[in-house]
Structure formats: C-alpha cells, structure tokens
Amino acid sequence: MSELSRRSGVPVPTIKFYLREGLLRPGLATASNQAEYDEDHLRRLRLVRALITLGGLSVAAAREVLEAVAEPLDRYETLGVTHYALSAPVSARADGKSARNAEGGERGNGSAAEVERLIERxxxxxxxxxPLREALAAGLRALHEVGAGYGADELVPYAELAAATARLDLDQLAGIEDRIDIAERALVLTVLMEPVLAALRRMAQENEAALRYAGEDGSNTGE
Structure with a gap:
C-alpha cells in the first residue's frame, strides 16, 4: 500500500478509507497484513481522488460513478452518469436558492418555464x-432578483456558444473507449475547464471593453 500511496500521491489513511467504503477493490493478498496493488488500482485510485477532491462528490456519488464505470455501459450512458454526478454540487446550490425563493412561486414557475422554452428553442x-434544469432556473431567478431579466430569447445566443463549446469538448472523446478514461475526461471537461472558461470569458470582456470604451475620457489602458 505504501508503494500505491507513493505512486498516486494519496496518503495511506485515505487509501484505507477508500477501501473501507468500497471505492477501491482490495489488493491481492500476499500475507496476513500485506497486499499487492496493480496498475488498475492506481488508475481507479486517481479517479476516486479526483471525483471527491476536484469534483466535490460525496462518497455515495463517487461510488455511483465507479459502479457505472464497472458496468458494460456505452459511452453515452457512462458520460451521463458521470455528468449528472458531477452536476450534483451545482444542483445542491440550486436547491438552496429554490428554498430561499419558495415564497416567489410565480417567479420560480416563470423561470422554469423559460428553461423549458430555451430547451425547445x-x-x-x-x-x-x-439536475441542470433546476440549476439554470435558479440562476434565472437570481438574475430577476437584481433586475436582470433573462429569458429564453436572451439566452439563445449564450446557449449557441455553449453548444459550440460542448462540440469542442466531446470532440476530445473521439477514439476513447475505456470507461475509466471517459470518466476522467468528463471530469476534466466538466470541472477543471470551468474556471479556465470563466477566465477566458472575463479576459474577452476586458478586451471588448477596451475596444469599445478606452479613451472615452482621455485615459489609456494596458499600463
């Protein structure tokens, strides 16, 4: 186990916890208190660690993804299970917003209806x-609360950009058949790329603002 810990960077106590929770299968026993762990253990351990620490998944949600990886599911089903599990932290935040907005039932229903309109459009x-239906509806309700009324019509251009991004994401899965590799790639695209995309968007906003407004008051930018 110490060798598995060294190669994976995961502390031994954490590995033991994953073993107890059934997230990692036992190694091949070589003595009463010793076991050997192979490359499959290493790959699965890295996936477990990433799902929990980077993806923010609970042990139960991580187990669901791992069970899907172990099943003879096709690529679409494997992606679906992984994606929905990774969306759980988002939907949990949305549930919190829903509870806070419980008194605004009409507004809440309106936001949900706009989500359905967008999906149809x-x-x-x-x-x-x-879970992303409610996550998007909760986001729209929050926008309405500050007077920024976004509905399906206003969201279509953003949705088109999101669709283009999704095509780029899924292009990266071409030729990948191994289910662990698919789950790992989904984790990268869903979790690790999100702050990158957010930073790129804000950089683009800064650039666009400079193109449109720099020099209006005689000031310079880029210093």
Whole structure:
C-alpha cells in the first residue's frame, strides 16, 4: 500500500478509507497484513481522488460513478452518469436558492418555464431528471432578483456558444473507449475547464471593453 500511496500521491489513511467504503477493490493478498496493488488500482485510485477532491462528490456519488464505470455501459450512458454526478454540487446550490425563493412561486414557475422554452428553442435532448434544469432556473431567478431579466430569447445566443463549446469538448472523446478514461475526461471537461472558461470569458470582456470604451475620457489602458 505504501508503494500505491507513493505512486498516486494519496496518503495511506485515505487509501484505507477508500477501501473501507468500497471505492477501491482490495489488493491481492500476499500475507496476513500485506497486499499487492496493480496498475488498475492506481488508475481507479486517481479517479476516486479526483471525483471527491476536484469534483466535490460525496462518497455515495463517487461510488455511483465507479459502479457505472464497472458496468458494460456505452459511452453515452457512462458520460451521463458521470455528468449528472458531477452536476450534483451545482444542483445542491440550486436547491438552496429554490428554498430561499419558495415564497416567489410565480417567479420560480416563470423561470422554469423559460428553461423549458430555451430547451425547445435549441432542440436540445435534455432528460427530465437532469439536475441542470433546476440549476439554470435558479440562476434565472437570481438574475430577476437584481433586475436582470433573462429569458429564453436572451439566452439563445449564450446557449449557441455553449453548444459550440460542448462540440469542442466531446470532440476530445473521439477514439476513447475505456470507461475509466471517459470518466476522467468528463471530469476534466466538466470541472477543471470551468474556471479556465470563466477566465477566458472575463479576459474577452476586458478586451471588448477596451475596444469599445478606452479613451472615452482621455485615459489609456494596458499600463
């Protein structure tokens, strides 16, 4: 186990916890208190660690992803399970917003209706159980609270950009058949790329603001 810890960078107590929780299968016993761990253990351990520490998943949610990886699911099903599990922290925040907005039922219903309109306008295939429906509706309610009324019509240009980004994301899965590799790639694209995309958007906003407004009051930018 110490060798597995050294190679993975995961502390031994954490590995033991993952073993107790069934997130990592036991190694091959070589003595009463010793076991060997192979490359499959190393790959799975890295995925478990990433799901919990980077993806913010609970042990139960991580187990759900790992069970999906172990099943003979196709690429679409593997991605679906992983994506929905990774969306759980987002939907939990949305549930909190929903509770705070419980008294604003009409506004809440309106936001949910706008989400449905957007899905229909875009022709998107989004399952009824998707946690992102409520996450988007909660975001729209928050915008309405500060007077920024975004509905389906205003969101279409943003949705089109998101669709283009999704195509770039899924292009990276071309040729990947291994389910652990698919889950790892989904983690990268869903969690690790989000702050990168947010930073790129804000940089683009800064650049666009400079192009439109720099020099209006005689000031210079870029210093």
């Amino acid at each position: 875009m022709g998107w295939n989004i399952t009824e159980r998707s």
